[in-house]
Amino acid sequence: MSERISRGDVEHVARLARLELTDDEIDLFTGQLGDILEHAADIEALDVGDIEPTSHPLPLVNVLRRDEIVASVDRDEVLAQAPANEAGQFRVPPVLGEEP
Amino acid sequence: MTDFVAPASTDDTPIEPTLPGGWELVVGLEVHVELDTATKLFCGCANQFGSEPNTNVCPTCLGLPGSLPVMNETAVALAMRLGRALGCDVNRSVMARKNYFYLDMPKDFQTTQYDQPTNSDGKIELGDGFVVGIERAHIEEDTGKSTHVGGGGRINDAEYSLVDYNRAGVPLVEIVSRPDVRTIEHAKAYVEELRGILLATGVSDARMEEGSMRVDANVSVRPHGSDELRTRCEIKNINSVRSLGRAIDYEARRHIDLWTNAGAPDQETRHWDEEGGRTTSGRSKEDADDYRYFQEPDLVPLEPSSEEIAAIDASMPMLPAARRAALLAASDADADAIGILVERGQDELAMVAIDSGADGDKVVTRLVNDLAVDDWSNVTAESFTALIQMESAGDLSATQAKQVLGDLIEKGGDPAALAAARGFEAMDTGELESLVDQLIADHPDEWSRFSRGDDGDRKKMQGFFTGQIMKATQGQADGKAVAQLLAQKSA
Numbered sequence: 001m002s003e004r005i006s007r008g009d010v011e012h013v014a015r016l017a018r019l020e021l022t023d024d025e026i027d028l029f030t031g032q033l034g035d036i037l038e039h040a041a042d043i044e045a046l047d048v049g050d051i052e053p054t055s056h057p058l059p060l061v062n063v064l065r066r067d068e069i070v071a072s073v074d075r076d077e078v079l080a081q082a083p084a085n086e087a088g089q090f091r092v093p094p095v096l097g098e099e100p
Numbered sequence: 101m102t103d104f105v106a107p108a109s110t111d112d113t114p115i116e117p118t119l120p121g122g123w124e125l126v127v128g129l130e131v132h133v134e135l136d137t138a139t140k141l142f143c144g145c146a147n148q149f150g151s152e153p154n155t156n157v158c159p160t161c162l163g164l165p166g167s168l169p170v171m172n173e174t175a176v177a178l179a180m181r182l183g184r185a186l187g188c189d190v191n192r193s194v195m196a197r198k199n200y201f202y203l204d205m206p207k208d209f210q211t212t213q214y215d216q217p218t219n220s221d222g223k224i225e226l227g228d229g230f231v232v233g234i235e236r237a238h239i240e241e242d243t244g245k246s247t248h249v250g251g252g253g254r255i256n257d258a259e260y261s262l263v264d265y266n267r268a269g270v271p272l273v274e275i276v277s278r279p280d281v282r283t284i285e286h287a288k289a290y291v292e293e294l295r296g297i298l299l300a301t302g303v304s305d306a307r308m309e310e311g312s313m314r315v316d317a318n319v320s321v322r323p324h325g326s327d328e329l330r331t332r333c334e335i336k337n338i339n340s341v342r343s344l345g346r347a348i349d350y351e352a353r354r355h356i357d358l359w360t361n362a363g364a365p366d367q368e369t370r371h372w373d374e375e376g377g378r379t380t381s382g383r384s385k386e387d388a389d390d391y392r393y394f395q396e397p398d399l400v401p402l403e404p405s406s407e408e409i410a411a412i413d414a415s416m417p418m419l420p421a422a423r424r425a426a427l428l429a430a431s432d433a434d435a436d437a438i439g440i441l442v443e444r445g446q447d448e449l450a451m452v453a454i455d456s457g458a459d460g461d462k463v464v465t466r467l468v469n470d471l472a473v474d475d476w477s478n479v480t481a482e483s484f485t486a487l488i489q490m491e492s493a494g495d496l497s498a499t500q501a502k503q504v505l506g507d508l509i510e511k512g513g514d515p516a517a518l519a520a521a522r523g524f525e526a527m528d529t530g531e532l533e534s535l536v537d538q539l540i541a542d543h544p545d546e547w548s549r550f551s552r553g554d555d556g557d558r559k560k561m562q563g564f565f566t567g568q569i570m571k572a573t574q575g576q577a578d579g580k581a582v583a584q585l586l587a588q589k590s591a
């Protein structure tokens with residue numbers, strides 16, 4: 001079991017994402033996420049003091065599109081993808097608590 | 101938990117004089133404005149208020165797998181324009197994902213800016229010279245809209261919710277002020293001033309009632325003279341400038357009550373309940389902010405050139421503060437009246453009329469009093485100026501000018517033609533004089549009180565004679581000319 005992430009951390013992140021995990025899954029993901037953080041730690045160990053931070057792998061800025069309307073998709077087709085709809089809207093289970 | 105019950109606040113009474121002993125208000129404001137673009141921030145769906153639900157949606161704004169966002173150039177241009185209007189630095193910026201799970205956000209994250217916002221460090225100067233600092237003004241996308249069904253529409257009792265994603269992905273700028281505001285009046289003035297800047301720059305239509313401008317207030321209190329920042333609460337769901345004042349007033353009293361009787365308030369988001377006139381607790385503490393921000397890998401940084409920023413500055417229209425100063429310099433009228441005209445966008449009418457030689461104070465007063473209507477699109481600077489000139493020349497009495505202005509508001513056109521259509525013709529001085537003579541002959545007692553009485557009598561009788569003349573001429577006589585004639589004849 002990794003020391004970089006605890007079962008508690010995984011449970012917390014799962015709850016934020018509203019994922020219901022079994023005990024076995026929590027064990028599995030704690031190990032996998034630990035491996036990822038382990039890999040990040042390897043990179044962290046390198047001396048990168050002289051390297052400019054990048055925010056994107058490609059050296060691109062200002063990729064923009066013109067402000068022109070493109071046809072939207074058919075509403076019935078979209079709503080048909082959802083488990084339930086009503087009055088042209090997506091119908092979802094009741095939500096507890098206010099919007100973040 | 102029992103909610104604090106504050107005495108009902110009277111709308112526009114400033115809180116300060118009644119703040120219980122020694123407390124000071126500290127307010128910061130977060131204002132979301134929808135940008136006036138044709139399309140959404142990351143896709144070509146229409147940015148349109150009031151469409152049928154879910155008709156302006158596509159895979160990108162529905163967050164479907166495989167879709168990719170591409171930034172709208174007009175949204176970026178408008179955001180930078182607002183930044184410069186607020187005196188901000190316009191920076192290289194990076195989009196970020198703010199992760200949270202809620203039905204209004206189909207991607208389960210909101211694309212926004214985090215540690216590298218487009219605009220930072222600006223200010224807004226209010227009408228009375230008070231300056232509110234702007235911390236940042238960043239670009240982000242709006243969320244969808246949910247309606248809670250059953251349980252009387254209350255979210256926690258709802259049977260289910262309906263979601264419309266037309267608004268999801270609409271471009272926003274969030275303007276975050278520093279906690280500089282100390283009075284309710286300044287909080288309201290800040291929002292009005294920001295609204296004026298948004299309209300002047302064409303960045304947003306800034307309609308609070310349609311939600312294209314939404315104001316959240318961070319409220320705390322502290323002992324007078326202290327410079328600490330105590331626990332604040334963020335008040336949401338404020339739908340008008342008037343509600344903003346009421347919400348801050350209520351919340352400040354709630355905090356003072358807690359600090360005095362129970363200890364620190366909880367740092368939380370609270371909702372303004374317009375009908376109940378109070379704020380109520382929002383999210384449970386369990387859902388404390390934990391947004392796990394990270395840079396958006398599907399979008400590249402925005403990097404405006406100094407030429408671009410210079411071009412924005414060069415095309416900046418005159419902003420409300422400068423327009424107030426200009427009209428004040430030209431008219432010497434009352435500062436509040438000038439503020440009202442600039443807010444209504446009628447300062448241009450005043451400036452043109454004053455430039456043509458009309459009296460500044462008179463022009464401002466006439467506009468403030470007689471053009472207090474929602475739709476004055478038929479009134480042009482030329483027609484208004486012509487009307488003021490006719491009045492100044494004595495071709496129209498004040499009452500007549502007011503009526504012609506009414507016609508102008510309703511149908512527009514040439515004020516001379518409108519006056520003629522109403523049968524308003526400048527009354528011949530000879531005709532007026534004979535009317536005055538007749539009146540004096542008919543009322544000798546009143547006349548002697550006018551010509552020989554004390555000041556009070558004279559004033560009263562002047563009113564009497566003027567009233568009679570107006571009655572006889574159906575308001576067409578020029579009040580000033582009547583006063584002159586009366587003075588001449590009693591000399």
Ligand SMILES: [Zn+2]
Nearest residue numbers: 143145158161
């Ligand atoms: Zn879309």
